[in-house]
Amino acid sequence: MEFLKLLLSGVLGYLLGSLSAAVIVSYAVSRKDVRNYGSGNAGATNMARLFGMGVGVATFLLDGLKTVASMALGRLIGGYYGLLTAGIACLLGHCFPLYFGFKGGKGVSVGAALGLMIHWKVFVIIVAVFFVTYFITKRVSAGSVMCALAFTPAELIAGFRDGPTIAFGITAGILVLIMHRENIKRLLNGTEKRFKPLIRRKK
Numbered sequence: 001m002e003f004l005k006l007l008l009s010g011v012l013g014y015l016l017g018s019l020s021a022a023v024i025v026s027y028a029v030s031r032k033d034v035r036n037y038g039s040g041n042a043g044a045t046n047m048a049r050l051f052g053m054g055v056g057v058a059t060f061l062l063d064g065l066k067t068v069a070s071m072a073l074g075r076l077i078g079g080y081y082g083l084l085t086a087g088i089a090c091l092l093g094h095c096f097p098l099y100f101g102f103k104g105g106k107g108v109s110v111g112a113a114l115g116l117m118i119h120w121k122v123f124v125i126i127v128a129v130f131f132v133t134y135f136i137t138k139r140v141s142a143g144s145v146m147c148a149l150a151f152t153p154a155e156l157i158a159g160f161r162d163g164p165t166i167a168f169g170i171t172a173g174i175l176v177l178i179m180h181r182e183n184i185k186r187l188l189n190g191t192e193k194r195f196k197p198l199i200r201r202k203k
Contacts, residue, residue: 002078002081005078005079005082006078006082006085008077008078009073009074009077009078009083009085009086010086010088011089012070012086013070013074013085013086013088013089013090013093014089014092014093014098016066016073016090016093017066017070017089017090017091017097018093018094018097018098018099018104019066019097019099020063020094020104021044021058021059021062021063021109022034022041022044022046022063022104023042023097023100025047025055025058025059026047029055030051034046034047034050035103037050038050042097042100043059043063043105043106043108043109044056044059044063044105044108045108045195048195049195052197053197056197059109063105063109063110063113064109064112064116065113066094066110067087067091067109067110067113067114067117068116070086070087070089070090071083071086071087071090071114074086081164083117084165084168087114087117087168087172088168088171088172090110091111091172091175091176094107094110095175095179105179106179107172107175108144108147108176111147111148111172111173112126112130112147114151115154118155118158118160118165118169119155119158121158121159122151125153125154125157125158126150129146129147129154130143130144130146130147131143133147138194138195139192139193139194139195140195141180141183141184141186141192142187142192145176145177145183145184145187147176148172148173148174148176148177149173151170151172151173152166152169152170152173155169
């Protein structure tokens with residue numbers, strides 16, 4: 001019975017995670033698929049580059065909300081382990097969405113929401129790491145990579161020592177790093193571009 005609860009938590013988490021906010025919003029805004037433009041990534045950063053900060057922030061929040069909903073359902077169905085299972089499944093759905101050809105985002109917005117649902121301290125730490133890194137490097141990808149690396153240490157700082165929670169943090173961090181592998185290569189060789197959001201000027 002417990003296995004079935006975790007399985008259901010995972011399936012629902014994946015299906016909700018597969019609702020790519022970037023793809024849905026880009027179609028609503030421009031009738032175009034964001035994955036065919038800019039960096040080709042279905043994420044908030046590419047949306048901000050193409051459609052402005054407002055749309056980028058909205059995309060980030062929508063992806064965060066689907067994560068919160070996934071993990072809340074997971075907790076309702078399978079308790080704490082259901083919450084963890086749904087969270088990882090949601091991240092997988094976001095990166096490899098069932099409804100959009102398994103080509104999605106890189107997991108940063110979902111990762112932030114994962115931290116929030118684990119403990120507010122984890123969320124605060126990884127968000128602080130992101131902004132400090134971004135302000136130093138002016139590269140969103142650098143901040144995202146550091147967030148992934150900081151997730152498990154943030155859990156430890158927040159007081160978590162149990163195996164499932166630590167494994168959850170390690171898994172989430174590794175997946176985000178894998179999704180940023182090309183960014184990491186460019187950061188290392190100095191060719192990663194700085195973030196320049198679209199600024200719409202009034203006529």
